[in-house]
Amino acid sequence: MGKILLKSVLMQNVGEKPMRKDVLVDGNKFSKISDQVSPEMAGGAEVVDCKDFALLPAFYNGHTHAAMNLLRGYADDMELSKWLNEYIWPFEAKLTDKDIEIGSRLGILEMIKSGTVFFADMYWHREQTMKVVEEMGIRATIGVTIADNLMTEEGLNANFEFLKNHTGESERVKLSVMPHSVYAVGEKNLKRCIEMSEQENYPLHIHLSETASEVENCIAQYGCSPVELLERLGGLNRMVQAAHCVHFSDKDMEIFAKSGATAILNPCSNLKLSSGIPLIAKMMDAGVNIALGTDGASSNNNLDMHEEMKLAALLAKVQGGAEKLPASEAIMMATARVAELNGINAGLIAEGKLADGLLVRLDNERMVPCHDLISNWVYSADSRSIDSVICNGRFVMRGGHVDGEEDILKEAESCAARLAGR
Amino acid sequence: MGKILLKSVLMQNVGEKPMRKDVLVDGNKFSKISDQVSPEMAGGAEVVDCKDFALLPAFYNGHTHAAMNLLRGYADDMELSKWLNEYIWPFEAKLTDKDIEIGSRLGILEMIKSGTVFFADMYWHREQTMKVVEEMGIRATIGVTIADNLMTEEGLNANFEFLKNHTGESERVKLSVMPHSVYAVGEKNLKRCIEMSEQENYPLHIHLSETASEVENCIAQYGCSPVELLERLGGLNRMVQAAHCVHFSDKDMEIFAKSGATAILNPCSNLKLSSGIPLIAKMMDAGVNIALGTDGASSNNNLDMHEEMKLAALLAKVQGGAEKLPASEAIMMATARVAELNGINAGLIAEGKLADGLLVRLDNERMVPCHDLISNWVYSADSRSIDSVICNGRFVMRGGHVDGEEDILKEAESCAARLAGR
Numbered sequence: 001m002g003k004i005l006l007k008s009v010l011m012q013n014v015g016e017k018p019m020r021k022d023v024l025v026d027g028n029k030f031s032k033i034s035d036q037v038s039p040e041m042a043g044g045a046e047v048v049d050c051k052d053f054a055l056l057p058a059f060y061n062g063h064t065h066a067a068m069n070l071l072r073g074y075a076d077d078m079e080l081s082k083w084l085n086e087y088i089w090p091f092e093a094k095l096t097d098k099d100i101e102i103g104s105r106l107g108i109l110e111m112i113k114s115g116t117v118f119f120a121d122m123y124w125h126r127e128q129t130m131k132v133v134e135e136m137g138i139r140a141t142i143g144v145t146i147a148d149n150l151m152t153e154e155g156l157n158a159n160f161e162f163l164k165n166h167t168g169e170s171e172r173v174k175l176s177v178m179p180h181s182v183y184a185v186g187e188k189n190l191k192r193c194i195e196m197s198e199q200e201n202y203p204l205h206i207h208l209s210e211t212a213s214e215v216e217n218c219i220a221q222y223g224c225s226p227v228e229l230l231e232r233l234g235g236l237n238r239m240v241q242a243a244h245c246v247h248f249s250d251k252d253m254e255i256f257a258k259s260g261a262t263a264i265l266n267p268c269s270n271l272k273l274s275s276g277i278p279l280i281a282k283m284m285d286a287g288v289n290i291a292l293g294t295d296g297a298s299s300n301n302n303l304d305m306h307e308e309m310k311l312a313a314l315l316a317k318v319q320g321g322a323e324k325l326p327a328s329e330a331i332m333m334a335t336a337r338v339a340e341l342n343g344i345n346a347g348l349i350a351e352g353k354l355a356d357g358l359l360v361r362l363d364n365e366r367m368v369p370c371h372d373l374i375s376n377w378v379y380s381a382d383s384r385s386i387d388s389v390i391c392n393g394r395f396v397m398r399g400g401h402v403d404g405e406e407d408i409l410k411e412a413e414s415c416a417a418r419l420a421g422r
Numbered sequence: 423m424g425k426i427l428l429k430s431v432l433m434q435n436v437g438e439k440p441m442r443k444d445v446l447v448d449g450n451k452f453s454k455i456s457d458q459v460s461p462e463m464a465g466g467a468e469v470v471d472c473k474d475f476a477l478l479p480a481f482y483n484g485h486t487h488a489a490m491n492l493l494r495g496y497a498d499d500m501e502l503s504k505w506l507n508e509y510i511w512p513f514e515a516k517l518t519d520k521d522i523e524i525g526s527r528l529g530i531l532e533m534i535k536s537g538t539v540f541f542a543d544m545y546w547h548r549e550q551t552m553k554v555v556e557e558m559g560i561r562a563t564i565g566v567t568i569a570d571n572l573m574t575e576e577g578l579n580a581n582f583e584f585l586k587n588h589t590g591e592s593e594r595v596k597l598s599v600m601p602h603s604v605y606a607v608g609e610k611n612l613k614r615c616i617e618m619s620e621q622e623n624y625p626l627h628i629h630l631s632e633t634a635s636e637v638e639n640c641i642a643q644y645g646c647s648p649v650e651l652l653e654r655l656g657g658l659n660r661m662v663q664a665a666h667c668v669h670f671s672d673k674d675m676e677i678f679a680k681s682g683a684t685a686i687l688n689p690c691s692n693l694k695l696s697s698g699i700p701l702i703a704k705m706m707d708a709g710v711n712i713a714l715g716t717d718g719a720s721s722n723n724n725l726d727m728h729e730e731m732k733l734a735a736l737l738a739k740v741q742g743g744a745e746k747l748p749a750s751e752a753i754m755m756a757t758a759r760v761a762e763l764n765g766i767n768a769g770l771i772a773e774g775k776l777a778d779g780l781l782v783r784l785d786n787e788r789m790v791p792c793h794d795l796i797s798n799w800v801y802s803a804d805s806r807s808i809d810s811v812i813c814n815g816r817f818v819m820r821g822g823h824v825d826g827e828e829d830i831l832k833e834a835e836s837c838a839a840r841l842a843g844r
Contacts, residue, residue: 069791070791071793072790072791072793072798072802073791073792073793073794073797073798073801073802074793074794076748076749076794076797076801077739077744077745077748077749077797078744078745079743079744079745080744083744106787106790106791109787110787110788113787113788113806268736270740271736271737271739271740272735272736272739272740272744272801273739273744274739274740274742274743274744274746275740276740277740297802300801300802301797301798301801301802302788302801302802302803302804304788304804307732307804310729311733313694314690314693314694315693317499317693317694317695317696318692318693318694318696318697318698318699320696321501321696322499322500322501322502322505322694322695322696323499323500323501324696326498326499327498327499363828363831365528365531365532365535365827365830365831366532366535366724366726368494368528368831368834368835368838369491369492369494369495369528369834369835369837369838369839369842370495370835371493371494371495371496371838371842371844372495372496372498375495375498375499375723376494376495376723379495379498379694379722379723379724380494380495380719380722380723380724381724382724382726382729382804382805382806383804383806384535384804384805384806405787406785408787409785409787409790412790412791413790413791413792415791416790416791416793417791420791420793422793
């Protein structure tokens with residue numbers, strides 16, 4: 001790993017005006033950010049002329065199912081039970097190791113192209129996805145998914161064993177214990193997951209209060225909401241990353257905020273599946289930690305964190321006033337907040353942080369005029385503004401191109417066509 | 423004007439599978455669409471190899487303020503009255519003819535880049551904008567804006583005279599009478615606008631029921647809602663294009679639906695300014711005609727019709743169920759519906775229609791896999807998928823590039839910086 005000098009790149013700190021800086025990447029970290037990095041310090045660095053670029057934090061996707069990219073557009077505009085029973089589950093039942101590898105590669109390509117360098121993934125055949133993350137140069141927390149209704153006792157034990165041994169973890173790839181939900185995992189195995197998270201220091205990642213019926217059924221079965229159930233089982237704490245959190249009562253918000261757990265909101269998916277609008281403004285007022293994810297491509301239908309960031313800001317404003325969730329805060333939910341949760345020292349462009357970031361084109365018409373760089377980025381730009389993506393001190397996309405993308409697309413198209421019987 | 427043959431381009435009709443067609447553009451129209459256009463018929467045509475492209479309808483932006491692109495990011499994350507009084511109006515007061523020309527050029531460049539070939543514009547210094555539309559090769563309906571509080575009697579008379587003479591209208595540029603709103607135009611001049619629309623066959627374009635306070639104030643002043651006021655004045659009919667329509671009562675919806683008027687929704691702007699969420703599902707159920715616009719870049723903060731299309735579909739679904747506003751219908755709201763309202767025989771890719779359309783990259787990762795072209799386009803793509811834009815039988819963008827874009831950006835940046843005192 002070498003050095004990269006981002007020469008005279010535009011940056012903007014919260015509350016300040018945009019300014020030009022030299023940014024030195026040394027190994028996998030930002031080692032120096034100053035008006036001018038000295039030639040001695042930058043010795044041996046590849047110099048990148050950044051007069052047309054801003055340097056902005058890369059995205060960290062707090063919740064997705066990467067390999068489901070194979071199902072993009074396979075079933076839309078229909079209600080949840082038909083969608084799941086007649087389309088999604090039958091398609092998923094056919095997926096082999098190789099399919100997951102191909103689907104994960106498509107998902108990761110899409111994430112890189114839209115500026116994402118990390119994802120928390122809940123799916124199956126995890127070792128395939130882990131392999132592809134290593135290969136493509138980004139970061140991930142890969143879930144070891146637990147679902148009573150879909151697994152034998154043997155399979156469950158094997159998963160817990162896998163977690164116990166930290167199998168396959170590396171610098172960029174970590175594991176997480178992921179009980180699917182309170183409706184797919186019973187009390188006994190929820191407790192095992194909670195213990196595993198505590199003992200081995202894993203994030204506990206779970207779908208929580210996504211739909212009104214999930215909450216109703218939980219109350220019918222357990223006499224309490226999903227949030228209260230997790231609390232009762234001793235499993236609601238700072239390690240918890242709860243995806244969706246659309247149907248929180250006032251009491252749920254209070255309990256959740258006190259626990260230090262984080263709600264990973266996926267507003268595009270929640271709206272598209274008609275699950276509900278997450279109560280972002282109210283959750284913020286209640287002190288709930290909030291971060292963002294995309295969910296899978298079969299319900300979104302992309303993995304673009306920029307869209308989630310803008311939509312989250314718009315929803316917070318319409319709920320709580322135009323001042324709510326300003327651009328600088330919306331960025332945090334899509335970047336540093338997710339990184340921190342997953343133990344990654346990144347998400348801010350600062351000396352000593354891991355060198356993840358985006359070179360964003362200032363000569364893209366949606367970044368003009370530049371009254372406010374951050375505002376343009378959050379409210380106006382889309383993925384077309386992104387020129388290059390840096391992860392762990394290396395370019396994973398450069399000039400809009402990712403190595404091998406043509407082959408990835410061809411393989412994904414033919415794999416998906418075969419699975420769909422086209 | 424010559425011929426263009428789009429060779430073997432992917433298309434998809436509603437309810438059908440995607441299929442390859444040859445599409446012949448002759449002059450400003452689609453003249454032939456078939457499995458294979460004969461060499462005789464295509465004689466003299468420029469042949470474009472479209473194996474990597476889909477042909478999709480271009481966007482028609484139902485409501486914007488193009489020159490406000492100069493104010494993009496100038497004032498965000500603040501409540502409406504502060505935003506208007508301290509930022510937007512003082513900035514606008516400084517705008518000269520030349521500034522409007524520069525701002526319009528930036529707005530139109532941005533629209534072309536995101537696939538838009540038409541906009542309905544409500545602003546000032548209209549002749550500058552009209553000139554730039556002609557120059558850049560797209561279409562527009564340019565408003566002659568009427569606002570009592572900002573105009574002298576002389577100015578008003580001059581505007582009505584301008585409309586009477588159809589000054590500056592052409593093949594691609596039409597005029598429209600645009601009373602700003604029921605709060606900025608009194609009964610007398612609203613009536614003059616309505617008469618002008620009837621006598622000269624102009625669309626009547628107005629901001630309507632955008633905020634709760636607009637409706638409250640109207641009730642206090644007139645004893646009825648803005649919709650009821652328009653009806654009472656005899657000005658609610660098929661010629662009406664009402665922007666926003668966020669705060670419609672059940673009775674408003676009933677009256678509006680019966681009248682045949684069209685609601686132009688701008689959901690990004692309405693959410694960002696915290697005006698409210700348009701009741702899309704309910705309006706659809708009530709039989710209200712709906713089309714889409716972006717509003718101006720100071721409240722959106724872009725002019726991307728694709729974002730409005732996806733957001734409208736998501737909001738309709740979360741309000742009315744996942745089946746509501748399917749992809750094919752969402753496209754119509756952003757394309758043919760707007761074109762039709764403005765008397766343009768376009769928006770569908772069909773023989774005899776004006777040749778407006780987009781070549782969308784099938785080798786963009788967000789268009790893969792191609793289980794459903796329309797679904798990928800509406801729910802997954804963004805402007806990066808668009809390779810080329812055709813308007814009136816001519817390429818206005820090709821391979822992602824618009825002639826002169828570099829100069830347009832430089833001029834806009836320096837103009838905006840000067841106006842902001844940077």
